[in-house]
Amino acid sequence: MSSDATTDVPAGSAGRPDAEPPHPAPSAGPAAKPRTARPADPTAEPHAADPARPDTLPPHAADPAPAHAHLGLGRLYLRRFSRNRLAVAGAVIFALLVLFAAFGGRLTDHAYTDADFAALTQPPSGVHWFGTNQGGNDVYACAVHGLQRSLTIAVSVSVLTIVLAAVIGSGAAYFGGRTERATLAVIHFLLIVPSFLILALVSHRLAGDWRVLIVVLTVFGWMSTARVIWSVSTSLRERDYVKAAEFMGVGPLRIILRHIIPNLGSLLIVNLTLGVVATVLSETALSFLGFGVQTPDVSLGTMLADGATTVTSAPWLFAFPAGLLVLLTVSMTLIGDGLRDALDPTSATGSAGGRR
């Protein structure tokens, strides 16, 4: 389901099974993650000359190596990432948000559970920096706690999802045959099941507890990522170096761990960051509808729901959580795009006229 929530979920939205390989991912949202930032210069990629096609167009005059030989791979990635100003800005914003969630609570005496009955629905002031809500809770304290909650959920779900998806996706691709068919059938089935509805159903009953929410979001969130990983892994499986490893007698588990998953690296990292965005959006949507985190616990989604009714009369109730949310998702997206461009030279296919 993931970022379906962006375009507002159709009721009981099923994920989007992009069925056939020749059948392009039919999705405006999640499956084909739209690229945003692109490197300023598409030909500036240090990809080696394609040996099968002598004299490919930007000619990498034989050996682009010396320039990179002593520049470690990590340093190279960092350099490429830091050249993308938007990505750096995203990283800074995200770091500030994390700091705010972790230590913002120390700056105020109010706890998010405290009710100040002397100040109900007060606009921001020196005492209550972000104002108070109808119950007299300090919005600043709530926002710190809500951000903490939303971040925890988003990061854990995203990490769990990517691990699950990587193992299942690459395993299915590598082993092929019956394992692959069965896995795909399960993914396909879970994609037609209206996952948002199931999510709402399950969390309606079991949630309130954010830990349950993490489990539920993970269980119903790994499929589309697994499918992407599977389709990339099927091409990795055919790579010569994987075949070479097989012919050298390297075991299947080792091949998956040492050859397939590392070469999925950039895809996994990018999906991890974008997964955070998707989870934040899902969690917000669920909580907004009353199916996610529930009182007395607070997340940014529940704060939005609280503020929804008083948009005009008490806009601060809505504005602060909304602002934090947008900062969070936008910064994460910028980081994700920056990482994709930095880690994966071949993704810069938008080069006008340049060949891959």
Added chain:
Amino acid sequence: MTLATPQLDPASHEGARPVLSVRDLRVTFPSEAGPVQAVRGVGFDLMPGRTLCVVGESGSGKSATAMGIMGLLPPSAGLSGRVLLEGQDLVGLDDRALSRIRGRSIGMVFQDPLSALTPIYSVGRLLSDALRVHQDLTRRAAWEQAVQLLDLVGIPDPRGRAAAFPHEFSGGMRQRVVIALAIANRPAVLVADEPTTALDVTVQAQILDVLRLAQRETGAGLVLITHDLGVVAGHADDVAVMYAGRFVEHADVTELFRRPAMPYTARLLAAVPTVDGGTRRPLVPIGGEPPALVDLPGGCPFAPRCAVALDACRTAEPELRQVPGHGEVACLRATEIADGSLDPKRDAAPVEPRSPEGRAAAGEVVLRVEDLVKTFPITKGAVLKRRIGTLHAVGGVGFELRAGETLALVGESGSGKTTTLLEILRLARPEGGRIEIAGTDVGTLDSAAAVRRLRRDVQIVMQDPLGALDPRMPVFHSLAEPLRAIGRDRAAVRTRVGELLALVGLDAAIGDRFPAALSGGQRQRVGIARALATEPKLLALDEPLSALDVSVQAGVINLLTRLKRELGLAYLVVAHDLAVVRYVSDRIAVMYLGHIVETGDTEAIFADPRHPYTRALLSAIPIPDPGRERTRERVVLTGEPPNAARPPEGCVFVDRCPLYREAGEELKRRCRTERPAQTAVPGSPGHRYACHAV
């Protein structure tokens, strides 16, 4: 069909005005490491109806030159100099002005026909669109012309096929369509960028003929860009040799081949393997690698690899200058070389020919294959796959290979040679027939441990040296992997990796590098070292040289020969290039559509090819010698290999066989219905072929 290649057109071009003049063309690409100076001052004149071949290795800047002339470089590239087409300078023209010239005055044929055609339009539509861009034609008239063009470039049933989409054509047919697109508006200049590199050798011969025909029809001047000196010898009037972004020699084709005056050209010619008759001459590797085109140091870029370089060569880059009676050469010592007083190959050690005693030393049988069969299901649908046919990849292949011996499987793509190799490497019971490695029938291997033990004896070197190495693993770990897989401890692995690097002539420091930081030759050496890690008895080499440049190839051939002698290995080589095969193999098996049609000792096959397919294959390979290339009799195959889903019932070659077409009724019937058996050639032990008509 047998035809003699036409002689050079003797028509004088004196006094004619060049259709294309290029002056001081420079192309730069930005890169991580700084600007890449891909083309550094190229200039030439092209006369109408003449062919200029630009020849060079990968990265020499020849494609960038072509794109620069066409004005099709990516926007980030920098272009300067002058490109005068019929007197008009194209450099600096805007897109609109260029578009009026492209396609009308200058046409281009691209390298990869598979991706060069828009997939959603029929070829007729593509052609008529190309016509209507420059000519005021009705749809119907344009379509008619499109059909004529398709006919001209040799598409069978052009009227019917005009409505077909590009993906319904084979690679060779698509390249014909691309040629038709390029000549649609009868341009004065054609630029062809490696037009046959992506094609099989028999199809290459057809396409080059079509190109020649197209040129004759339109009278266009042709700039033919290629890395294949054989193609140059057969097609060029003038040749320009490119090295490190510049022309280093530019001369008349016969002059250039007769006496190359630039040491690089001379060395290149000495390093290229050939198939032509007579004795095999030794190959001389050039050694070293071409320079990177970022921050070139001063001096001649070839100097570090040159056997006759002077101190002056290293300080200033020599200009291209006229050498009396030869053409233009960018070498300080060109005059000495041209008058024969200096041998540019001085001190270079030739590749050792296969040791004659190699055959005698051949020991125990390492590999025995009998009646090997492999089929693939042809399926449709993605979720619910259904089988709609069977691809007969290999049908009853058998051979034997002894220690110290090299057997080459040769054939076009789709002949089943690589499938045979992979079936052997799979170490599992084959679908049909028997495979025996080092005395063990792989069908009887019953445990994973037994398979692992046998794995040590068989290893593979893959075609694409870059693809065969995990890009995220340093060389050391790539080499250590097979050793860890057989359970060596850390210390043993470290010593063995050192030995292996030394064995293939690489520096130990390379162990810390990533594959992307190695040159093509180094990568292939790493690939070979990895294959040798477990001390195998049998080495399978899948097109081990085809991804390498000529100047590097000879060195790898040298290495393989040495390793075989030192380690007593058996090589099973898969290759499409008979010229290369001649230098590495003791015996050859020619495959066609999953069957061995002829097998025998290398020299026997070259001296006396029996099967019509072998003959065609041999004659399709261009010889880098203009005199012989243009006079020899050629067997040109028509058509392309048939679909292996429905192999003919009788002889597999029947559809394309030149002998079949001339055969009598009775013989034709046999060819159609009866699989020919292997017939031995009298007086030549081990030489057998399968043909009814010979």
Added chain:
Amino acid sequence: MVRHVIRKAAGWLLMIAVATNATYFLASWLLDPRSNYRELRPVRSEEQIDRALAPYNLDPREPLVHRWWDWFTSVTLHFDWGKSPTGVSVNGEVGYRALVSAELVILATVLSVVIGVALGVYTAARQYGWADRISQAVSVVVFNIPASVAALVVVFVAIWLNQHAGMHFLYVAGENSPDVEGLLPTIGDRLLHLIPPTASLTLMGYVGYHLTQRSLLLDTLGADFVRTAQATGLTRAQAIRRHALRTALIPTAASVAFSVPAVFTGAVITETVFGWNGMGRYFVQTIGKNDVHGAVATAAFAAALTAVGAILADIATVFLDPRVRVS
């Protein structure tokens, strides 16, 4: 082609059936219809509540398998999807609300596609120009705004406009006003109600099309065949329009075909914020009211429309792309 579609449809039908039945068990397990009666006055005993639920096949004393069988037969034989715990027919509700959703979402979908694709094409052809950078920046931000935030911002703006104009012309609650009579006033009233939620949905929807269309086209711009087209004498712009764009639109067309049926399932958050009684809100309400049959019917409806969308997308691709045409 027809056989291909029938084969696919049969596969989908099977999966829908399995998914729907699984949802039935899940919903029966997780939803408690009795809670609808607990709050009622006078207070009823558990037994009374169960008895009240019995006519709707929701009696918890009945074994789950029996209830499922009754539900299953009534669905397969009469296409009757059951009743809510308060006795409202699910069929009637879904029928009415799907149309309400369609009214809301169709316009928004059309606008999203048109705006998004046009913007994507325009900006891809001018990569790194100022128009590209600005629209890209806007889209990235919009893409990351949660639907609820976007909807509330629209509400805020609409109310502000109303106050500014000094009249109540934009409606931010409900799909129509209760007391309007006559054909033209009714249509006008509905249109005014339609504007704010449509604006919100379009805002959320165009972004995806913009970003994917832009990157699809950029990927195609580098293709060899675009260069071939230029070599035959087209300007870059012409080559892009005639060759790259046509090719790059195929996946978008498939994706639009896929999303068309979703108009009937509505938009959960937008409907909730703007108080439209469409399918989206129905879905929230069924769960909130522990309406097992309603929730299951919503799930089945959504799954069926997903299948229809996938098949439509297949057909669109086959129709537009000669490479996958079934011979």
